[in-house]
Amino acid sequence: MKVKRMIHDHMPEFGEAQQIVLKHIPRLRVKSVPLLEAVGRVLAENIKVTTDSPPFHQSAMDGYAFNFKRWDKVSPLRIIDEIPAGKVSKKLLKANDVVRVFTGSAVPATADTVVVQENVIKDGAFIHLNDPFLQQGGNIRKKGSQIKAGNIACRKGEVLSVGAISYLASLGERKVKIFAPPGVSILVTGSELSQPGNRLPPGHVFECNSFGLSAALGKIQIVPALIVHCKDKETDLVKAIRKSLKVSDILILTGGVSVGDYDFVAASLEKCGVKKKFHKVRQKPGKPLYFGVNGEKLIFGLPGNPAAVLSCYYTFVLRAISAMMKVPYTHTVLLPAMNSYSKKGTLTNILKARTAARGVEILDHQESYKLNAMVVADSLVILPPDKQDVKPGDMLEVLLIDN
Numbered sequence: 468m469k470v471k472r473m474i475h476d477h478m479p480e481f482g483e484a485q486q487i488v489l490k491h492i493p494r495l496r497v498k499s500v501p502l503l504e505a506v507g508r509v510l511a512e513n514i515k516v517t518t519d520s521p522p523f524h525q526s527a528m529d530g531y532a533f534n535f536k537r538w539d540k541v542s543p544l545r546i547i548d549e550i551p552a553g554k555v556s557k558k559l560l561k562a563n564d565v566v567r568v569f570t571g572s573a574v575p576a577t578a579d580t581v582v583v584q585e586n587v588i589k590d591g592a593f594i595h596l597n598d599p600f601l602q603q604g605g606n607i608r609k610k611g612s613q614i615k616a617g618n619i620a621c622r623k624g625e626v627l628s629v630g631a632i633s634y635l636a637s638l639g640e641r642k643v644k645i646f647a648p649p650g651v652s653i654l655v656t657g658s659e660l661s662q663p664g665n666r667l668p669p670g671h672v673f674e675c676n677s678f679g680l681s682a683a684l685g686k687i688q689i690v691p692a693l694i695v696h697c698k699d700k701e702t703d704l705v706k707a708i709r710k711s712l713k714v715s716d717i718l719i720l721t722g723g724v725s726v727g728d729y730d731f732v733a734a735s736l737e738k739c740g741v742k743k744k745f746h747k748v749r750q751k752p753g754k755p756l757y758f759g760v761n762g763e764k765l766i767f768g769l770p771g772n773p774a775a776v777l778s779c780y781y782t783f784v785l786r787a788i789s790a791m792m793k794v795p796y797t798h799t800v801l802l803p804a805m806n807s808y809s810k811k812g813t814l815t816n817i818l819k820a821r822t823a824a825r826g827v828e829i830l831d832h833q834e835s836y837k838l839n840a841m842v843v844a845d846s847l848v849i850l851p852p853d854k855q856d857v858k859p860g861d862m863l864e865v866l867l868i869d870n
Contacts, residue, residue, distance in 0.1 A: 477745070480852070481782075481815035484748040484758070488783055491744065492790045493716070493763035498647035502636055505627045507688060508645035509793040514621045516638050519611035524576070526568040527606045528583045531594055533565040535580035535603040543593040550575075565594060574607055581606035614638070626794060646792045649716035652693040653680050654707055656723040656732065657771055660696065675838070676721040676769075676776045683780055686869050687788065687796055699723060701731040708739045712761055716791070719784060722771030725755045732768045733757060741766050749852065751814045752835035753779040772835035778817045781847060781868050798867045799849075802827040808850075808857040816850040820865065827865050829857065845870055 479487060497511040526532060533544055544565040548556045552571040560566065560577045568574060568581060583606060586598035614620055620638055621631055627643070635643065653676075660674035661667055677694050684691060692714045697707045704723070711718050723732040724746070733746055741759040746768075748756045752775035757768030765787055769779045781797070789796040803826035810816050819830045819840040829848055830840040849864040850857070857863065 478747045478749055479745050481748060481750045481817075481849070484745055484750075484756070485783065485786060487744050488758055488765070488787050489790055491760050491765060492787060493765075495791065495793065496647040497644050499642050499644050501642055502632050502640060504688075505643050505645050506629060506632050507794065508627055508648070510621055510623050510625050510627060511644040511646050513619045513623050514635060514638075514640060514643065516614050516616050516618055516620050518639065519616050520613040520638055521608050521610055524574040524578075524610050525608040526570060526572045526574050526581050527608050528581055529569045530581045530583040530606060531565040531587060532560075532568045532572075532574045532578035532581045532607075534560055534562065534578055535601070535605075537562040539563065543590065543595050546592050546594065579603055579607070624793065646794075648687075648689050649788060649791050650692045650714055651684055651689055651717045651719065651788075652695070652711040652715040653677050653691050654693075654695045654697060654711055654718065654720045656697050656699060656704060656720060658698040658700075662696075675773050676771070679773060679777055679838075680719060680721070680780060683777070683785070687785075687794070689788070699731065701735055704731050704735040705738050708735055708741075712739065712764060712766075716764055717784070717787065718764065718766045719780075720757075720766070720768045721776050722769075724757045724768040724770060736766060736768065749814050751810075751812070751816050753782075753817065754814065756783065758783070770835065773838050774819070774841060775835040777838075777841060778819075778835075778847060781866060782817060782849075796869075800865050800867065801862050802865045804829065804857050804859055804861045804863050806857075806859060810850060810855060813852045815852055816848075818848040818850055819844040820846045820848045822846050822865065822867070827863060841870065844868070 542563045544563050546567060547564045548558045549567040550556045550572045552569050555573045556566055556575050560575055566575060580603055582596055582598055582601055587594040588597055655674060655677045659671050661671045663673050681691055693711050695707045695711060697704050720732055723730045736759055741761045743759045746757045747754055753770055755770050756779055759766045767784050769776045786797055805826045805828045808829045818833055821828050821830060821843055822845055827846060830844060832840040846868055847866040849866060
């Protein structure tokens with residue numbers, strides 16, 4: 468029994484805890500969505516083109532289309548038709564015939580060149596060419612010159628950029644299959660919390676964690692399925708957890724994860740069938756961090772202090788979401804320190820920071836209850852347990868955040 472208790476109460480290091488979370492990422496789900504809902508997502512299929520692009524020989528300029536090869540290079544050319552963009556001509560061009568075309572116009576099959584309008588002299592129904600550099604094939608976008616039917620336009624695993632969305636739309640695609648975003652719910656606990664805009668009773672503070680987490684999720688186009696506020700009462704908390712789990716792939720709780728008399732999160736999760744994987748991590752802030760699973764659902768119990776909530780979100784929750792969607796939302800780089808910093812103890816420190824051309828600056832106000840540094844932070848420095856003092860020039864592990 469003693470051995471089991473020691474294993475059960477093991478407090479993982481920061482990196483170890485991250486790996487535990489990643490080992491429990493559920494099977495990837497695929498969802499078909501309209502193009503405009505797919506930006507920033509990862510393709511779950513190859514997109515094969517069903518038609519050539521351009522779908523016809525297309526004029527690249529406003530001008531005149533004719534058959535350069537058959538032209539005698541001396542005679543003026545006779546205008547026999549005009550083709551606005553979106554129209555086609557059924558007329559056959561003879562040796563010295565031209566048709567008026569515009570940018571995007573369909574060039575007749577018997578034409579092989581377009582001369583731009585600035586390089587012609589118009590004389591009634593005829594034009595004289597004044598372009599000594601014009602060559603056969605000039606100013607025509609060939610059919611299929613961008614991509615031919617049957618070829619792959621975008622491959623499975625690619626992140627769909629704004630350009631990719633525009634490209635696929637130009638090829639006639641309306642929907643694509645992506646790796647689906649998880650359903651995420653937020654459960655904020657704390658009897659001392661009041662909503663912003665209301666009068667603040669004695670002993671209360673304004674609730675901000677649901678706002679911060681919702682805003683962070685909004686950055687990756689996820690709208691919380693539920694946002695629930697719950698007082699420090701176990702029966703209410705159990706009810707709220709059960710309700711949230713029904714509609715969630717990921718449940719994020721804030722507050723109530725420590726060991727105080729009114730910290731009911733861990734016990735309430737156990738009553739709801741959640742299997743704990745760890746409770747407490749050797750890190751600061753966020754040491755009381757809880758992680759558990761309910762089937763394929765992931766449950767994160769974050770501390771109540773708002774800066775700790777955001778730090779844990781970026782280092783644990785967002786990593787899990789990234790893995791579930793195969794999107795590289797988190798990026799870690801090595802940068803030189805721009806200032807000095809000292810820490811106490813042997814916990815991994817997660818420090819609010821700001822990057823610049825010369826490196827990374829560790830900000831003031833690192834306490835877990837303070838959010839003022841988060842206003843300008845664009846990164847988190849991950850300071851390992853054995854690193855006590857930082858000096859300018861030291862290379863640091865920096866997690867870039869879209870704050």
